[in-house]
Amino acid sequence: MSTVLASAPAAPVAPPPRDRRFSLPILLLVIAGGLVALAAVRAITGANDLTSHGAVRAALQSAVPIGLAGLGGLWAERAGVVNIGLEGQMIFGTWFGAWAGFHWGPWAGVLAAVAGGALGGLLHALATVTFGVDHIISGVAITILAGGATRYLSQLAFQGLPGGGVTQSPPVPELPRLSVPGASVLDRVERAHWFLASDLAGILRGALTDVSTLTIVAALLVPLTFWVLWRTAFGLRLRSVGENPHAAESLGVNVYRYKYYGVVISGALAGLGGAFLSMVASSIYRESQTGGRGYIGLAAMIFGNWRPGGLASGALLFGYTDALQLRGGSQSVHALLLFLAFVLAAVGLWQVLRGRRTVGAVAIGAAVLVGLWYATTDAIPAEFVQAAPHITTLVVLALASQRLRMPAADGQRYRRGG
Amino acid sequence: MSTDAAPAAPAAGADEPPAVQLRGITKRFPGVVANHDIDLSVRRGTIHAIVGENGAGKSTLMKTLYGMHRPDSGEILIDGDRIVFHSPQQAISAGIGMVHQHFMLADNFTVLENIVLGAEKLHGIGAAAARRIRELSRQYGLGVDPEALVEDLGVGDRQRVEILKVLYRGARVLILDEPTAVLVPQEVDELFENLRQLTREGLTVIFISHKLHEVLAVADAITVIRRGTTVAAVDPGEVTPRQLAALMVGSELPSPEARESTVTDVPVLAVAGLSVRTAGGRSLVEDVSFTIHRGEVVGIAGVEGNGQAELIEAIMGMRPSTGRVTLDGVDVSERGTRKRREAGLGYIPADRHRQGLLLDAPLWENRMLGHQTEAPNARGWLLNNRGARRDTERIVAEYDVRTPGADVPAAALSGGNQQKLIVGREMSHTPKVLLAAHPTRGVDIGAQAAIWEHIKRARREGMGVLLISADLDELIGLSDTLKVIFRGRFVAEADPAAVTPEQLGLAMTGCG
Numbered sequence: 001m002s003t004v005l006a007s008a009p010a011a012p013v014a015p016p017p018r019d020r021r022f023s024l025p026i027l028l029l030v031i032a033g034g035l036v037a038l039a040a041v042r043a044i045t046g047a048n049d050l051t052s053h054g055a056v057r058a059a060l061q062s063a064v065p066i067g068l069a070g071l072g073g074l075w076a077e078r079a080g081v082v083n084i085g086l087e088g089q090m091i092f093g094t095w096f097g098a099w100a101g102f103h104w105g106p107w108a109g110v111l112a113a114v115a116g117g118a119l120g121g122l123l124h125a126l127a128t129v130t131f132g133v134d135h136i137i138s139g140v141a142i143t144i145l146a147g148g149a150t151r152y153l154s155q156l157a158f159q160g161l162p163g164g165g166v167t168q169s170p171p172v173p174e175l176p177r178l179s180v181p182g183a184s185v186l187d188r189v190e191r192a193h194w195f196l197a198s199d200l201a202g203i204l205r206g207a208l209t210d211v212s213t214l215t216i217v218a219a220l221l222v223p224l225t226f227w228v229l230w231r232t233a234f235g236l237r238l239r240s241v242g243e244n245p246h247a248a249e250s251l252g253v254n255v256y257r258y259k260y261y262g263v264v265i266s267g268a269l270a271g272l273g274g275a276f277l278s279m280v281a282s283s284i285y286r287e288s289q290t291g292g293r294g295y296i297g298l299a300a301m302i303f304g305n306w307r308p309g310g311l312a313s314g315a316l317l318f319g320y321t322d323a324l325q326l327r328g329g330s331q332s333v334h335a336l337l338l339f340l341a342f343v344l345a346a347v348g349l350w351q352v353l354r355g356r357r358t359v360g361a362v363a364i365g366a367a368v369l370v371g372l373w374y375a376t377t378d379a380i381p382a383e384f385v386q387a388a389p390h391i392t393t394l395v396v397l398a399l400a401s402q403r404l405r406m407p408a409a410d411g412q413r414y415r416r417g418g
Numbered sequence: 419m420s421t422d423a424a425p426a427a428p429a430a431g432a433d434e435p436p437a438v439q440l441r442g443i444t445k446r447f448p449g450v451v452a453n454h455d456i457d458l459s460v461r462r463g464t465i466h467a468i469v470g471e472n473g474a475g476k477s478t479l480m481k482t483l484y485g486m487h488r489p490d491s492g493e494i495l496i497d498g499d500r501i502v503f504h505s506p507q508q509a510i511s512a513g514i515g516m517v518h519q520h521f522m523l524a525d526n527f528t529v530l531e532n533i534v535l536g537a538e539k540l541h542g543i544g545a546a547a548a549r550r551i552r553e554l555s556r557q558y559g560l561g562v563d564p565e566a567l568v569e570d571l572g573v574g575d576r577q578r579v580e581i582l583k584v585l586y587r588g589a590r591v592l593i594l595d596e597p598t599a600v601l602v603p604q605e606v607d608e609l610f611e612n613l614r615q616l617t618r619e620g621l622t623v624i625f626i627s628h629k630l631h632e633v634l635a636v637a638d639a640i641t642v643i644r645r646g647t648t649v650a651a652v653d654p655g656e657v658t659p660r661q662l663a664a665l666m667v668g669s670e671l672p673s674p675e676a677r678e679s680t681v682t683d684v685p686v687l688a689v690a691g692l693s694v695r696t697a698g699g700r701s702l703v704e705d706v707s708f709t710i711h712r713g714e715v716v717g718i719a720g721v722e723g724n725g726q727a728e729l730i731e732a733i734m735g736m737r738p739s740t741g742r743v744t745l746d747g748v749d750v751s752e753r754g755t756r757k758r759r760e761a762g763l764g765y766i767p768a769d770r771h772r773q774g775l776l777l778d779a780p781l782w783e784n785r786m787l788g789h790q791t792e793a794p795n796a797r798g799w800l801l802n803n804r805g806a807r808r809d810t811e812r813i814v815a816e817y818d819v820r821t822p823g824a825d826v827p828a829a830a831l832s833g834g835n836q837q838k839l840i841v842g843r844e845m846s847h848t849p850k851v852l853l854a855a856h857p858t859r860g861v862d863i864g865a866q867a868a869i870w871e872h873i874k875r876a877r878r879e880g881m882g883v884l885l886i887s888a889d890l891d892e893l894i895g896l897s898d899t900l901k902v903i904f905r906g907r908f909v910a911e912a913d914p915a916a917v918t919p920e921q922l923g924l925a926m927t928g929c930g
Binding site for chain 1: 518523527543583
């Protein structure tokens with residue numbers, strides 16, 4: 001019998017593996033294309049702030065805390081723990097950063113913020129890993145706890161100090177800022193408003209001059225995270241715990257311990273993001289300074305498909321829209337409509353070329369509508385400008401989440417031997 | 419190394435100590451003695467099968483050997499040396515590896531990552547490790563690519579990855595726990611070829627199974643376990659499947675044969691022009707029509723993946739389809755699954771862990787599933803927990819479900835007992851038609867016979883049955899009408915009284 005069965009035609013062949021990631025050349029091409037489109041939009045609309053060094057600097061400023069929160073989320077979720085307490089750990093970071101920074105100088109502040117965030121992470125790990133509490137419940141509880149605890153601590157530590165109070169700290173000394181020597185020549189090129197050249201100059205100038213040391217640290221943490229998680233045995237174990245903890249356990253990996261590592265590092269990174277808010281983005285701790293950036297960081301991480309590179313681009317995207325909004329950029333956001341129309345048209349063409357007519361047609365139709373909106377108006381309502389970062393978050397997530405892949409055991413309770 | 423795989427010829431000299439020897443192993447758990455006085459001797463370079471019914475104590479014994487728990491008495495000798503294991507890590511370093519029945523693989527990892535995890539110290543996690551894996555894969559003819567993503571691999575490849583995982587850690591003795599449970603026939607043949615290659619290279623394989631024809635096909639030596647102890651050590655060349663089965667269950671065997679016909683001419687389920695497509699528009703089932711009469715068992719033969727699973731799910735209303743399904747004169751095509759069940763469709767799913775059971779829920783809750791609107795599980799709008807519990811106890815008694823009680827989670831039961839619970843549940847509501855997908859898959863011989871008996875009795879009482887099975891003997895033995903499905907269409911019909919498994923197998927491949 002089995003010989004007859006064995007001669008059966010091979011079972012339908014599995015479809016060839018999908019292309020999982022953009023290859024590097026395509027990625028560079030997309031970036032270059034986006035840059036040219038942005039430069040064209042600036043040249044057409046005259047909204048010079050789109051690529052000015054100020055906008056880029058502000059974008060970085062906004063992106064860093066989001067990116068650090070996102071990195072924090074990445075570490076926790078790669079170990080299989082959803083850390084929605086990032087917001088709370090960030091709050092700890094803002095407070096401890098300002099408190100220690102005020103007393104012992106900025107670098108002590110950074111360390112204290114990291115420790116404060118890590119403490120929040122430890123609490124989350126204790127609840128979710130050791131006691132098996134639902135990850136969302138624990139995370140929300142930590143966020144609420146952080147708000148209350150910092151207010152209480154402010155009463156003890158800040159009240160009565162010059163400039164301090166229940167809701168804010170006294171001014172905190174700044175971290176050093178660095179510039180690449182010679183980058184100031186870019187200034188002249190930028191002001192000439194040449195197509196592409198001035199745009200590049202503006203972007204480079206924003207990224208290379210007057211950069212906070214903490215921004216540099218944050219930027220370095222992205223490749224470092226990739227290296228640790230994907231190129232070391234430690235990272236392999238940590239990720240295995242998020243993909244299939246039972247398999248990891250069967251191979252002698254201490255699942256609980258690696259989950260603890262992931263969540264505590266997660267909290268530490270969120271704390272660092274908090275330090276950036278209270279010590280770099282402003283020079284003072286204020287209550288609710290985080291303003292939901294922990295959650296936006298999670299969104300950036302999801303947008304980045306649980307990978308450091310994607311997460312960083314997500315953070316930059318959110319940071320950029322936030323920067324334009326902060327700079328009162330009704331004109332800039334209006335110009336962005338044209339950019340959006342370009343992007344939608346390009347996506348639509350690409351889809352049509354790949355044979356997916358309906359999706360392509362919808363995208364091109366949307367491009368025409370957005371283009372019409374741009375052509376028939378002169379400005380965007382101020383309310384809409386303020387909401388732009390949040391709307392971008394929503395739209396991007398709605399579009400991107402179709403083909404994302406989270407760690408397989410993410411958010412699940414794990415019991416040893418269970 | 420001897421390339422001659424003749425089963426009876428010992429590959430090694432007679433004075434060489436056995437690769438693995440167990441003497442008088444006894445293991446008690448609270449309330450039960452899982453193993454007592456186990457004696458086992460495995461020669462190096464052989465495939466040694468351990469057969470026994472589910473619950474006979476095979477897995478307990480292997481866990482003992484793999485260091486997952488310690489025996490209460492008795493001793494383990496590896497290559498003649500007495501060894502006490504406190505953990506699997508010690509067993510691994512003594513050269514014993516376990517390939518689990520359920521794969522322990524992370525889908526989103528590459529083969530390389532899955533293999534080196536936990537053993538990073540051996541060759542790192544980079545190019546050196548990949549080289550070592552390719553080397554092993556070549557040496558043992560496994561054909562595994564370390565860069566492939568596990569989620570792209572089929573079941574057979576995954577199993578080879580599991581085997582490689584063990585080899586990579588330097589195992590000389592491999593324990594395979596029911597390795598064929600998840601494989602289709604071609605994959606089983608490939609696995610056996612792999613295992614023979616392993617023994618040719620001097621490794622020792624311990625093969626746990628309850629599928630007798632497989633054991634007889636591959637093993638060099640067989641040890642039979644019954645009720646926790648070793649009852650016989652036999653030579654596969656000198657024993658027939660029926661003798662072996664009799665050793666396993668301790669008595670003579672029933673067969674699926676059900677020749678006296680009970681078929682009536684009253685149609686009870688009529689399917690007309692049923693088609694199922696994937697979301698992408700690919701056809702899975704194409705324009706299938708058939709009728710089941712009262713007292714008739716219609717068997718569907720087909721190589722797995724030819725649409726039989728989708729056909730059953732479509733009839734249950736679990737999968738969108740076109741075409742008409744008429745149950746006892748009532749058109750149920752537009753009804754949802756619950757309405758269809760209430761109208762008299764019973765269902766034994768192919769995968770009882772994915773459908774059919776909530777593993778973490780107690781038996782009495784599982785007893786309600788799918789019948790939560792009917793007595794004795796419900797009174798009007800409310801659930802009747804007490805009624806369900808009482809009825810579960812009845813099912814446990816009538817269907818011989820071996821369990822400490824109705825309150826244990828379903829996961830605590832062996833596969834055969836889980837299946838008996840499902841059969842009991844479905845039969846308790848006297849369905850007009852029973853859709854049975856692989857009703858005895860992964861079930862031991864005793865439970866198999868009991869399930870056959872229940873299906874035959876229900877058929878005598880006028881139930882119609884649609885039967886899918888990969889076990890062609892079962893299919894031929896139980897069915898009154900046989901249809902062959904190939905690429906979503908019925909391509910042939912066969913008379914179960916005349917057809918042989920060989921002819922049927924040929925038809926299933928589309929050449930019949």
